[in-house]
Amino acid sequence: TQLLEQSPQFLSIQEGENLTVYCNSSSVFSSLQWYRQEPGEGPVLLVTVVTGGEVKKLKRLTFQFGDARKDSSLHITAAQPGDTGLYLCAGDQTGANNLFFGTGTRLTVIP
Amino acid sequence: DAGVIQSPRHEVTEMGQEVTLRCKPISGHNSLFWYRQTMMRGLELLIYFNNNVPIDDSGMPEDRFSAKMPNASFSTLKIQPSEPRDSAVYFCASSLWTGLKTTEAFFGQGTRLTVV
Numbered sequence: 001t002q003l004l005e006q007s008p009q010f011l012s013i014q015e016g017e018n019l020t021v022y023c024n025s026s027s028v029f030s031s032l033q034w035y036r037q038e039p040g041e042g043p044v045l046l047v048t049v050v051t052g053g054e055v056k057k058l059k060r061l062t063f064q065f066g067d068a069r070k071d072s073s074l075h076i077t078a079a080q081p082g083d084t085g086l087y088l089c090a091g092d093q094t095g096a097n098n099l100f101f102g103t104g105t106r107l108t109v110i111p
Numbered sequence: 112d113a114g115v116i117q118s119p120r121h122e123v124t125e126m127g128q129e130v131t132l133r134c135k136p137i138s139g140h141n142s143l144f145w146y147r148q149t150m151m152r153g154l155e156l157l158i159y160f161n162n163n164v165p166i167d168d169s170g171m172p173e174d175r176f177s178a179k180m181p182n183a184s185f186s187t188l189k190i191q192p193s194e195p196r197d198s199a200v201y202f203c204a205s206s207l208w209t210g211l212k213t214t215e216a217f218f219g220q221g222t223r224l225t226v227v
Contacts, residue, residue, distance in 0.1 A: 030212060031212055033215070033216075040220070040221075041218075041220060041221075042115075042202050042204070042218025042219055042220055042221055043154070043202075043216075043218050044218070045215045045216070048214075048215070050212070088154060090216075092212070097142060097159070097161060097166070097208050098156060098159055098166070098167050099144065099156065099159075099204075099206075099216055100156055101146075101153065101154040101155075101156070102153070103153045104153050104154070
């Protein structure tokens, strides 16, 4: 069962453009994480959001957790080729410690 | 710390053969996860352990799959017999779970399994 749906599935943009990736679920999560995965490697954590409505910034990346803790978004400003990769959201349900991953968004930034 | 170590990095085997994937988690971590990644199904959680005890194996596809964690520093995922549809990248991840909230999961580099 896929609890987390991400959109878009694929995204190809020019360097310097802005983009937003979405992570949606019908379930409530106690926290939500965003990971980035590069070819031949495992996913690496970017950020964890815990509180409904929380916004976190990591340089050009802005992460938001929905008020109801069912959805999240990742916004990248002035994308660079180094941002290319597979972006995955992952959520855990309270006390479960089972980290379920979203379907992923594969981003390509063209120089 | 060397991070999560998986072996082998690549495995090619014939249908029907037994395959064993190995994982050494980060020292001090008490949770270990096995995931399978394919283009069609994304990153699927197969099983996870807390303090060496399997907590949820509902993601294991079928009885051909089994996982063990005999101690805090080693885990295996075994497929017997293997089938072509098992071809995927298998990831092991570990984390330090405090019982309050999930913390960062650290992933190994994965094992790319091809069953021909």
